[in-house]
Amino acid sequence: MQVTVEVVSYKRVRASTRGEVGDYVGSTLKHVLVRRRRSFQLQKVQLFDESPPIKLKILDEVKIAASELADVVKHTASELEDLRKSMSSHASSRRFSILLFTGHLYISWLLLVTFCYSYNAWCIPLRATFPYQTPDNIAIWMVMDYFCDLVYLIDVAMVKPKLMFLHEGFWVDDPYATRKNYRRKAQYKFDVISLLPLDLLYIAFGPKMVILRFPRLFKLQTFWEFHQAMDRVLSSPYVVRIGKTLFYIFFLIHLNACAYYAMSAYIGLASNGWVYDNDGNAYIRCFYFATKTATSIGKNPKPENTIEYLFMTAAWLMGVFVFALLIGQIRDIIATATRAKTEYRKKVDICIRYLRQLNMPAWLQWHEEKILDSLPFNMKRDVALAVHMTTLSKVQLFRDCSKSLLRDLVLQLKPVSFLPGDLVVRRGDVGHHMYIIKSGQCFVMSIDETEVLATLKEGSVFGEVSLLGIDGLRRRTATVRSRGYSNLFALSRYDLNAALQHHKTAAQILRLRADQIIKENAERQTKQRLADKEARRSAHMAASAGSLQESAASFCLTH
Incomplete structure (x- = not known):
C-alpha cells in the first residue's frame, strides 16, 4: 500500500531583539529556514509490514540544518544574554543615580540646603543693618556666602532634576522626564530667581550692600520641603513642627530687631529716649526691645515723632495678629499630638457611662467579654450565670431543661447591639442564631414590611426553632427590625449542638418542646388565617349589602 507523506516545516522562529543583534538573528534564521524548506519536498514511499527501514534522501540535509540552527540559536542566546546584562547594568546604574536622592541621603541634602537658607535669611538682614561686617572679617562672610551659593547651584543643576515623581500611580525615573517635570514646577522658577547674581553690583556699590543678596530668600520652598520630609520620616513629627513654628516666631522678632536698629541709625543713635542708646551689645538690646514690642509685654520707650509712632503701631499689629496665629x-x-489619647479617653468615658446606666457593678464597668475571657473558667461561668441566667431562663424553649445545660449555654451568649431601624433577621433567610432581647424593642414586620405585626419587648425570644435544624423550619418566617437602640444576646446553632453533645436527655426535651412550639405556632397561624378569612367575608358581605341598598334606593327614586 502506498501512503503520501508530507514533510512540511510550520515552525516559525521569531527573534525579539534590539539593534544589530536582532537584525542579525532574524536574517540568519530566515536564510536557514528558506534554504531548508526547499529540501522538504513531498515524497511518496511504500510502507509494508515487513519492509526494511526507509531511507529518505533528505535525512542528512535535515540533520545538517538542525545542527546549523542549533548553533545559530546558541550563539544568538549568548549575545542576547550579554546585551541584557549590559542594558540591565546601565538601567540599574541610572536608577541608582535617580533613587539616590529620594531616601535619607536626599533628606540630609535638604538639611544642608535648609542650613544655607537659614544662614541667608538671618545674616542678610543682620549684616545689612548691624555693623557686624567689617574689613577684618569680610573674607569669612564672603566664603560663607559663596559656599551657600554653590550649594544652591548644585541643588538646582544636579539634585532636583534627578528626583523621581509619580505619574498616574507609577514612579518615573527617566532622567529626561524628571528634569522636565522639575522645570515645569513653580519651585524651579523661584530656585532660578534665588541664584540671580546681583552680587556683581558689589563692584559699583561695594561689599557692604549685603541687601543685594535678598534673592537668596526666594528658596523658601526647599525649607518647607525639608520639614515635610521630616514629617514623613519621623514617627513623632510634632517636635519638628513646633521647631518650625518657633523658627517663624524668632525670625519675625529678628526682623523687628533689625528694623529697630536701622530706624535708630536713621534717626540717630542715642538721639532721644526711644532709639537705641548705643550702650551694650546692640543685637541683644534690640532683640530684647523687639520681643517686648511684639508680645506687648513690659514697658516700652515712648515714641517721640511720627516715624517712631508708625514703627510701634506696625510692631504691635504684628504682635497681635501674627503671634496670635503662630501660638x-x-x-x-x-x-494633634494628643488626639489619639483624647479620643480613647472619650470612648472609655462613654462606655463607662453606658455601663452605669445598666446598673452594672463598679468593678465590672468595662468590656464584659474581655473581662470574662481573663477570668478562670469556673469564675467566668459564675459571673456569666449571675448576669445572664435570668435572661436565658425566660426562653420558652429552655424552660424545662436542666441547669447544667443552661450553665453551659450562658457562656456562649454573645452580646449584639442594633441601631434604630437596623435589620435583625430577614424573612426567608436560613437561621443560624437565636436572639434574646435584653433591652429595647423590636418590630415583627409584615411580608411587604409596611405594617408592624407585633412588638417584641425585653425578655422576648425569637428564632429559637431554627437552632434545632428541623427540616422545613430552618428559614425565617418573618422580618424583625430594631425599633430603637436595642441590646440582644445571640446564641448560635453550633454552640447549642456542642452543648447538647454532653446532654442527651436535654436534646430529647428540646425536640419535644420544639414540636410543642411548632404545634402552637401552627394553631395560632390557623386561627389567624380563619380570622382573616372571616374578616374578609364579613367585609365582602357588608360591601354587598351596601351595594344592594344603593341599588334599591336608586330604583325607588326612578319609579
Whole structure:
C-alpha cells in the first residue's frame, strides 16, 4: 500500500531583539529556514509490514540544518544574554543615580540646603543693618556666602532634576522626564530667581550692600520641603513642627530687631529716649526691645515723632495678629499630638457611662467579654450565670431543661447591639442564631414590611426553632427590625449542638418542646388565617349589602 507523506516545516522562529543583534538573528534564521524548506519536498514511499527501514534522501540535509540552527540559536542566546546584562547594568546604574536622592541621603541634602537658607535669611538682614561686617572679617562672610551659593547651584543643576515623581500611580525615573517635570514646577522658577547674581553690583556699590543678596530668600520652598520630609520620616513629627513654628516666631522678632536698629541709625543713635542708646551689645538690646514690642509685654520707650509712632503701631499689629496665629498653630500641634489619647479617653468615658446606666457593678464597668475571657473558667461561668441566667431562663424553649445545660449555654451568649431601624433577621433567610432581647424593642414586620405585626419587648425570644435544624423550619418566617437602640444576646446553632453533645436527655426535651412550639405556632397561624378569612367575608358581605341598598334606593327614586 502506498501512503503520501508530507514533510512540511510550520515552525516559525521569531527573534525579539534590539539593534544589530536582532537584525542579525532574524536574517540568519530566515536564510536557514528558506534554504531548508526547499529540501522538504513531498515524497511518496511504500510502507509494508515487513519492509526494511526507509531511507529518505533528505535525512542528512535535515540533520545538517538542525545542527546549523542549533548553533545559530546558541550563539544568538549568548549575545542576547550579554546585551541584557549590559542594558540591565546601565538601567540599574541610572536608577541608582535617580533613587539616590529620594531616601535619607536626599533628606540630609535638604538639611544642608535648609542650613544655607537659614544662614541667608538671618545674616542678610543682620549684616545689612548691624555693623557686624567689617574689613577684618569680610573674607569669612564672603566664603560663607559663596559656599551657600554653590550649594544652591548644585541643588538646582544636579539634585532636583534627578528626583523621581509619580505619574498616574507609577514612579518615573527617566532622567529626561524628571528634569522636565522639575522645570515645569513653580519651585524651579523661584530656585532660578534665588541664584540671580546681583552680587556683581558689589563692584559699583561695594561689599557692604549685603541687601543685594535678598534673592537668596526666594528658596523658601526647599525649607518647607525639608520639614515635610521630616514629617514623613519621623514617627513623632510634632517636635519638628513646633521647631518650625518657633523658627517663624524668632525670625519675625529678628526682623523687628533689625528694623529697630536701622530706624535708630536713621534717626540717630542715642538721639532721644526711644532709639537705641548705643550702650551694650546692640543685637541683644534690640532683640530684647523687639520681643517686648511684639508680645506687648513690659514697658516700652515712648515714641517721640511720627516715624517712631508708625514703627510701634506696625510692631504691635504684628504682635497681635501674627503671634496670635503662630501660638494658635502651637496649640493645634499639641492637640494633634494628643488626639489619639483624647479620643480613647472619650470612648472609655462613654462606655463607662453606658455601663452605669445598666446598673452594672463598679468593678465590672468595662468590656464584659474581655473581662470574662481573663477570668478562670469556673469564675467566668459564675459571673456569666449571675448576669445572664435570668435572661436565658425566660426562653420558652429552655424552660424545662436542666441547669447544667443552661450553665453551659450562658457562656456562649454573645452580646449584639442594633441601631434604630437596623435589620435583625430577614424573612426567608436560613437561621443560624437565636436572639434574646435584653433591652429595647423590636418590630415583627409584615411580608411587604409596611405594617408592624407585633412588638417584641425585653425578655422576648425569637428564632429559637431554627437552632434545632428541623427540616422545613430552618428559614425565617418573618422580618424583625430594631425599633430603637436595642441590646440582644445571640446564641448560635453550633454552640447549642456542642452543648447538647454532653446532654442527651436535654436534646430529647428540646425536640419535644420544639414540636410543642411548632404545634402552637401552627394553631395560632390557623386561627389567624380563619380570622382573616372571616374578616374578609364579613367585609365582602357588608360591601354587598351596601351595594344592594344603593341599588334599591336608586330604583325607588326612578319609579
